[in-house]
Amino acid sequence: MYKKFLVLSLLFALCFWLSCRVDPYVPTSSKQVAFDIPKGWPQPYYQFTNNRLTYDGFQLGRRLFYDGRLSSNDTVSCAFCHQNFAAFSNLAHFVSHGVGNQNGTRNAPGIFNMAWNTSYFWDGGVTNLENQPINPMTNPVEMGETLPDVIRKISKDPMYPAMFQRAFSNDTGDLINSKHIFQSLAQFMAVMISNNSRYDSFVRGQITFNSSETNGYTTFKTKCASCHSEPLFSDYQFRSIGLEPEVMPVINHTGQFIIDSGREHITHNASDRYKFKTPSLRNIALTAPYMHDGRFLTLLDVLDYFSTSIKPGASYCATLDPSLTGGIPLTTQQKNDLISFLNTLTDHTLYTNPLFSDPNNYPAP
Ligand code: HEC
Ligand code: HEC
Numbered sequence: 001m002y003k004k005f006l007v008l009s010l011l012f013a014l015c016f017w018l019s020c021r022v023d024p025y026v027p028t029s030s031k032q033v034a035f036d037i038p039k040g041w042p043q044p045y046y047q048f049t050n051n052r053l054t055y056d057g058f059q060l061g062r063r064l065f066y067d068g069r070l071s072s073n074d075t076v077s078c079a080f081c082h083q084n085f086a087a088f089s090n091l092a093h094f095v096s097h098g099v100g101n102q103n104g105t106r107n108a109p110g111i112f113n114m115a116w117n118t119s120y121f122w123d124g125g126v127t128n129l130e131n132q133p134i135n136p137m138t139n140p141v142e143m144g145e146t147l148p149d150v151i152r153k154i155s156k157d158p159m160y161p162a163m164f165q166r167a168f169s170n171d172t173g174d175l176i177n178s179k180h181i182f183q184s185l186a187q188f189m190a191v192m193i194s195n196n197s198r199y200d201s202f203v204r205g206q207i208t209f210n211s212s213e214t215n216g217y218t219t220f221k222t223k224c225a226s227c228h229s230e231p232l233f234s235d236y237q238f239r240s241i242g243l244e245p246e247v248m249p250v251i252n253h254t255g256q257f258i259i260d261s262g263r264e265h266i267t268h269n270a271s272d273r274y275k276f277k278t279p280s281l282r283n284i285a286l287t288a289p290y291m292h293d294g295r296f297l298t299l300l301d302v303l304d305y306f307s308t309s310i311k312p313g314a315s316y317c318a319t320l321d322p323s324l325t326g327g328i329p330l331t332t333q334q335k336n337d338l339i340s341f342l343n344t345l346t347d348h349t350l351y352t353n354p355l356f357s358d359p360n361n362y363p364a365p
Contacts, residue, residue: 051130084350160176226323238275240273260293285345
């Protein structure tokens with residue numbers, strides 16, 4: 001009897017030791033998620049202060065991101081507009097379409113490397129990643145829902161109480177609350193780091209560029225990197241590149257025509273009129289259409305615009321970035337090479353990563 005007990009406990013200890021052993025190369029458990037700052041990148045702006053990153057918090061955020069019940073008609077999830085095959089931007093629409101197929105006013109940006117953004121939205125209207133989801137959720141033309149309703153709906157699903165419990169077990173009271181919804185969404189979005197493009201392999205010295213990519217990179221560094229600065233390919237500043245505002249008038253949900261004044265909308269400062277946040281160019285081949293209103297369909301359209309269409313004398317160019325008064329003249333060869341280089345910024349591991357995909361198709365372990 002005694003012997004049996006000894007053998008059993010030894011066996012148990014062996015299993016325990018095996019399961020706890022940390023192998024430096026193959027994780028013993030796939031229930032892991034990490035926020036690793038890529039080598040050579042600056043410190044992130046979002047620090048997880050008061051929102052400790054956990055595997056369960058991340059998985060809850062992921063589940064919510066793909067859940068249509070965050071919207072009034074139960075079908076418009078975050079992922080409805082932020083499609084993973086489009087680097088979490090939206091391929092289908094110039095400006096976003098929300099509940100009832102209503103039009104928004106802006107093009108949905110890709111979601112990755114969010115922790116390095118110093119502000120969110122094209123006009124930088126939100127400065128904390130945890131406060132960001134309230135906007136689409138309650139915006140009448142996006143998800144058009146109220147927080148109490150979302151909480152009521154998801155609380156009825158037996159899956160969620162356990163998920164909130166696991167993710168926020170240190171908290172007390174009703175765990176299914178808006179703070180936890182926002183914190184888990186922030187955990188999910190912050191972990192979506194994109195740093196596995198050909199460009200990254202090149203920087204790591206693992207591959208070489210062909211001659212077109214090399215020439216494109218050289219042109220990029222002299223003509224584009226002042227705003228689209230490496231390694232994130234944005235300086236996160238607000239600038240006007242001189243786009244004519246009336247090109248695509250939009251109708252908001254009140255039925256009025258509005259013109260998007262950009263950063264001025266937030267600061268109420270006329271010197272910020274028509275300025276928009278410099279977008280990252282990572283994954284740019286996946287995130288067409290381009291610009292805050294999605295007016296350009298192709299990268300060539302964008303380069304043609306920079307090369308020949310900026311009109312410094314036009315009234316709407318009063319706030320044009322001083323570096324663009326002469327445009328950015330480019331030869332056909334330079335445009336082709338720039339496009340070759342921009343194509344090296346695509347990270348195929350971002351949208352193929354099961355961790356970031358719809359949990360209904362790729363269940364969490
Ligand atoms: C109806 C389409 C739509 C839905 C649904 C939607 N978004 Fe967005 N999202 C957008 C658009 C459009 C923008 C840009 C808005 C702006 O700049 O004013 C945006 C911007 C963002 C940004 C800022 C990105 C940046 O680079 O500044 C984040 C983060 C984000 N959305 C996350 C979410 C989350 C989380 C949800 C779900 C709670 C969500 N979105 C639901 C369309 C949508
Ligand atoms: C003076 C700063 C500045 C310079 C220089 C600049 N850009 Fe931009 N770029 C911006 C801003 C700001 C936007 C967003 C404008 C908007 O939507 O209103 C933008 C938008 C873009 C977009 C669309 C991105 C998207 O997600 O929709 C592409 C592509 C782009 N730039 C490529 C380039 C290339 C290539 C060069 C060099 C030939 C360049 N830019 C030079 C500031 C700059």
